[in-house]
Amino acid sequence: MKEALVSKGTHVQIVDSPLPEINENQLLIRVIVSGSNPKDWKLPDLFNIPGATNQGDDIAGIVERVGANVYEFKPGDRVAAFHEMRTPGGSYAEYAVAWQHSTFHIPENISFEAATSAVALYHRLSLPQPWTPITSPLPLIIYGAGSAVGFYALQLAKRSNIHPLLCVAGRSKDYVLSHLDPSKGDAVVDYREGDEAVISGLVAALKDKGFPPVKHALDAVSEGSSARNIGEVFRRVGAIDTPDGVKPKVTFVLGHKQEGVPDGVEQSVTTVGDVHSKEEGKDLGYVFFRYFAKGLHEGWFKGQKWEVVPGGLGGIEGALRKLKAGEASAVKYVFRIAETEGVGK
Numbered sequence: 001m002k003e004a005l006v007s008k009g010t011h012v013q014i015v016d017s018p019l020p021e022i023n024e025n026q027l028l029i030r031v032i033v034s035g036s037n038p039k040d041w042k043l044p045d046l047f048n049i050p051g052a053t054n055q056g057d058d059i060a061g062i063v064e065r066v067g068a069n070v071y072e073f074k075p076g077d078r079v080a081a082f083h084e085m086r087t088p089g090g091s092y093a094e095y096a097v098a099w100q101h102s103t104f105h106i107p108e109n110i111s112f113e114a115a116t117s118a119v120a121l122y123h124r125l126s127l128p129q130p131w132t133p134i135t136s137p138l139p140l141i142i143y144g145a146g147s148a149v150g151f152y153a154l155q156l157a158k159r160s161n162i163h164p165l166l167c168v169a170g171r172s173k174d175y176v177l178s179h180l181d182p183s184k185g186d187a188v189v190d191y192r193e194g195d196e197a198v199i200s201g202l203v204a205a206l207k208d209k210g211f212p213p214v215k216h217a218l219d220a221v222s223e224g225s226s227a228r229n230i231g232e233v234f235r236r237v238g239a240i241d242t243p244d245g246v247k248p249k250v251t252f253v254l255g256h257k258q259e260g261v262p263d264g265v266e267q268s269v270t271t272v273g274d275v276h277s278k279e280e281g282k283d284l285g286y287v288f289f290r291y292f293a294k295g296l297h298e299g300w301f302k303g304q305k306w307e308v309v310p311g312g313l314g315g316i317e318g319a320l321r322k323l324k325a326g327e328a329s330a331v332k333y334v335f336r337i338a339e340t341e342g343v344g345k
């Protein structure tokens with residue numbers, strides 16, 4: 001089969017590889033569409049992953065073969081799946097491998113950022129689950145609401161009736177706003193207007209409106225001034241050192257040390273890899289992947305807008321370079337594998 005391997009410097013080569021092996025709890029999927037993610041260029045570039053590796057993790061395709069313990073899926077089923085990162089059998093290929101628990105029935109492509117958002121909101125921030133929605137105001141900052149992680153978080157938070165949603169976006173501001181409910185206090189501020197505008201805009205969205213101080217934030221950017229700005233909002237609304245002793249919480253999507261977060265703020269890092277590596281993460285993934293399928297079917301949960309990059313696997317390098325340059329705005333680059341040169345239609 002054809003497989004695309006990414007190496008340092010965002011170089012992609014297409015090679016002939018044997019079909020990947022599966023174990024008894026996995027599926028072999030013929031990939032129809034693969035998604036891409038910022039980590040696909042970051043891991044080889046920034047984390048010195050040696051050699052060239054298939055970095056694709058978002059699979060939409062047709063089940064080819066299942067392991068002996070797989071009971072939910074059979075060959076021919078249309079599925080979406082989140083491949084286990086940094087293992088063989090990624091989605092930048094004609095065939096990919098997925099675990100049963102992170103696979104779901106759906107004829108649409110949905111990216112693994114949806115799972116990241118679920119881990120962030122319900123595991124790291126311990127916010128109310130969508131099936132036990134909160135009935136009183138619970139402000140939440142979503143920094144980078146136009147990113148895939150932010151956009152999925154926004155939709156899940158709405159399902160949990162978490163409002164007001166205090167969003168930070170730029171080029172996607174109008175798109176984000178169209179998914180918010182200003183009657184519940186939701187607001188969006190534009191990061192392109194500078195840090196002080198972001199901070200004062202978020203503070204103003206809460207002020208004199210009878211909402212409690214914001215104590216929860218998902219930082220889907222986790223770069224530049226985002227952490228400092230969130231910390232400053234917590235400080236200005238009086239969320240730190242409150243008499244109840246409850247600390248404000250922020251969860252980041254990148255693992256490096258964040259500068260400028262005041263003492264008294266609880267910090268965590270969200271890692272979507274938990275849905276494959278930790279028992280509680282596997283359960284959360286199992287539940288939420290099926291819940292995403294339900295939401296897509298019912299229409300209250302939408303995939304990030306996508307753009308098909310021409311050339312199949314041959315389009316990956318250009319798309320990863322665009323991700324690296326920060327050109328993607330509220331869009332997911334995807335590849336139709338059948339368009340790859342040398343792949344039978």
Ligand SMILES: NC(=O)c1ccc[n+]([C@@H]2O[C@H](COP(=O)([O-])OP(=O)(O)OC[C@H]3O[C@@H](n4cnc5c(N)ncnc54)[C@H](OP(=O)(O)O)[C@@H]3O)[C@@H](O)[C@H]2O)c1
Binds near residue numbers: 148149254323329
């Ligand atoms: N920890 C994990 O497990 C995990 C999982 C997935 C992703 N990630 C990381 O999470 C981050 C987001 O990933 P993604 O796939 O969601 O990215 P993405 O969709 O490609 O993000 C692009 C978006 O980022 C927004 N943005 C850029 N700078 C911003 C700023 N200063 N303030 C607010 N928004 C800003 C842009 O908003 P506008 O269009 O509005 O300008 C753009 O739409 C990446 O760093 C990725 O590596 C981590």
